[in-house]
Amino acid sequence: MKVAIVGAGLAGLSAAYALRERGVSDVSVFERREGPGLETSYANGALLHPSLVEPWNSPGVFGELLRNLGNEDAPALLRPHALPSLLGWGLRFVRESARARYLANTLANLALARYSVAQMPALRAAGVDYSHHATGSLMLLRDGASLQAAQDWARALAPAGRRFERWSVEQAVALEPALAPVAGDLAGALFNPEDERGDAYGFCLGLARLLTQGGVALHYGCDVRELRWRQGCVTGLIDGQGRSHDCDAVVLAAASHSPALARPLGLRLPVRPAKGYSLTLKPPPTTPLPRIALGDATLHVAVVPVGEDRLRIAGTAEFTGHDLSLNPARIDNLKRLLARIYPEVLRNTPESAMTPWTGLRPMVPDGVPLIGPTRVPGLYLNTGHGHLGWTQATGSGCLLADLMTGKEPQIEPTRYAPARFRL
Ligand SMILES: Cc1cc2nc3c(=O)[nH]c(=O)nc-3n(C[C@H](O)[C@H](O)[C@H](O)COP(=O)(O)OP(=O)(O)OC[C@H]3O[C@@H](n4cnc5c(N)ncnc54)[C@H](O)[C@@H]3O)c2cc1C
The missing domain is CATH 3.30.9.10 (D-Amino Acid Oxidase, subunit A, domain 2)
Known part of the structure; x- marks a missing residue:
């Protein structure tokens, strides 16, 4: 499988690493900035x-x-x-504040956060110093x-x-x-x-180094302009210079810029x-x-x-x-x-x-990230982590990679599924 990931922040890099770890040999990351982790993942609460x-x-x-x-x-x-x-986003935001939903969403975040933090020692052992x-x-x-x-x-x-x-x-x-x-x-x-x-930025730098050593192609200064699709399936992307890049699957990890890329495919991402x-x-x-x-x-x-x-x-x-x-x-x-x-x-x-x-x-209005496939074949999401993107980064990458490679996820995936928003 040839995978293209949009965004080299915590979400995109973690997904790339987890995919590579699961044996996906052709993974590329496309990032508009001049290096990894330069946007929301740069100087967060650490x-x-x-x-x-x-x-x-x-x-x-x-x-x-x-x-x-x-x-x-x-x-x-x-x-x-x-x-x-x-x-529309605000209405859903208010609806999700009903006590039962708020509790369910908190529990979903807690499970992912604990799973994620438990993955960190393996990354440190692999040489990521943060x-x-x-x-x-x-x-x-x-x-x-x-x-x-x-x-x-x-x-x-x-x-x-x-x-x-x-x-x-x-x-x-x-x-x-x-x-x-x-x-x-x-x-x-x-x-x-x-x-x-x-330090989340230090983590991004360390992870990017590891990815490069592992054969993942990191394309910096590469603004993804649009996704390409044929007969309803995503087939690649087009960068700011008009160059076309083929792939079997695209992962959107472009934070609050993800909706603009998904919109032409009929998906309204609530991010x-x-x-x-x-x-x-x-x-x-x-x-x-x-x-x-x-x-x-x-x-x-x-x-x-x-x-x-x-x-x-x-x-x-x-x-x-x-x-x-x-x-x-x-x-x-x-x-x-x-x-x-x-x-x-x-x-x-x-x-x-x-x-x-x-x-x-x-x-995302329910405060839980969007992780997994969408109804557009070949298009996956790993975004919407709100105030939890560092806490949940590694676990989100693992969950997404398990779903993409057909492995048994280590945590229950439906709570994070984009399908809950009909995506
Ligand atoms: C003040 C503050 C404090 C925080 N504190 C914490 C904390 O203590 N703990 C915690 O867990 N979380 C915290 N967070 C949240 C966390 O930082 C974010 O959830 C996380 O950084 C999001 O990562 P990301 O990879 O989704 O987004 P980003 O890091 O923004 O990465 C997305 C990348 O996509 C790229 N991109 C966008 N559009 C395109 C395009 N068209 N083509 C190519 N590339 C594109 C961007 O350049 C960017 O690099 C905090 C956030 C803030 C703002």
């Missing part, structure tokens, strides 16, 4: 987090989005100009009621494998002394032993961009770098050490189409939030040692 797999449509969230119209400090922000592109630390993460809670609610929810997921420990503020500070200045603002924490941290921001700080060596990955449930951000000398704060969601401009108000907001977690790191880091970034999470 966290593999089976602890945080809930879709974003918790009951009531759409009302919150509407209330926050125009509020630059809101964790989730809807821009009015993006509304038309979100109409500054990995399996030291767990802390979710901070700032009031007693939120702490209790977080614990109750985590306990409800425990039968599905969610592991956690409730910690006091003293325990949290003992693990991460850099939290001492804000200890008085905290009510407690959940410690999540299964979470890991690591929309949800813009997020990160700020990476390189504090001076005299400022001790926090060692533990943190989430803050009240502030809706993650603060994660990256490599040996950087700290990254990431979060916020903005529905504003494919706009990738860096909004200074959103960056300032991240700084203010960081000041409530690690005030000293922020104070001691000069502006010149802070790197802002923004990326577009590919979001």
Whole structure:
């Protein structure tokens, strides 16, 4: 089988690796950028987090989005100009927030996240180095009621494998002394032993190297303009220079750009961009770098050490189409939030040692990725991972490759099947 993959982010590269591992000899990846992992997979939250797999449509969230119209400090922000592109998508988003669906979608994400993280040691053994630390993460809670609610929810997921420990503020500070200045603002924490941290971009670079060594062709600077099909079956693709590339199967892993490529084949992929921001700080060596990955449930951000000398704060969601401009108000907001977690790191880091970034999470309305075949023969999807694309990358690649090669999938595939959207 000759397979062409569109997109060299976490999703595309992971799929390429898994296909190659299953003996598919002819795999090519087409990427419009000059290298791998340069879009959404570049400076994300750096966290593999089976602890945080809930879709974003918790009951009531759409009302919150509407209330926050125009509020630059809101964790989730809807821009009015993006509304038309979100109409049908938004209705499904709201429908999926019914409690039973929300729980089912959370469980689907949890299964895939745990499966995915379990695949990572094999990749490290194969030589992919991404500054990995399996030291767990802390979710901070700032009031007693939120702490209790977080614990109750985590306990409800425990039968599905969610592991956690409730910690006091003293325990949290003992693990991460850099939290001492804000200890008085905290009510407690959940410690999540299964979470890991690591540099997603480093992972993409390492995986791309491994793919090249394994004979996978990586075509950079190659913008896929359209898919080719004959008698209803996909037969190849056409790049920006008008060159035609034959194949037996195409995998769309082009994040929120996937819908544009699928549309001419009659498939309306429900994947929309949800813009997020990160700020990476390189504090001076005299400022001790926090060692533990943190989430803050009240502030809706993650603060994660990256490599040996950087700290990254990431979060916020903005529905504003494919706009990738860096909004200074959103960056300032991240700084203010960081000041409530690690005030000293922020104070001691000069502006010149802070790197802002923004990326577009590919979001599906039910919050569960699209993995598997479509009703168009030869066309497969591996996209729509939203805020979970790093956590679920490797497992998604394995699941897709099993489906494509006729192997028995290691996790139940229908929950991720594009068919649930009649695709
Ligand atoms: C602020 C932020 C923080 C995040 N934090 C985390 C986290 O801590 N943990 C986690 O699990 N996830 C996190 N995520 C989500 C995660 O980063 C994404 O889900 C993941 O990167 C998506 O990977 P992808 O391969 O689907 O997309 P991308 O990395 O965007 O890859 C798609 C690729 O397709 C290419 N492409 C598009 N169109 C074409 C075309 N026509 N021809 C050729 N190439 C094309 C693009 O150039 C791009 O390289 C975060 C996201 C953001 C924005």
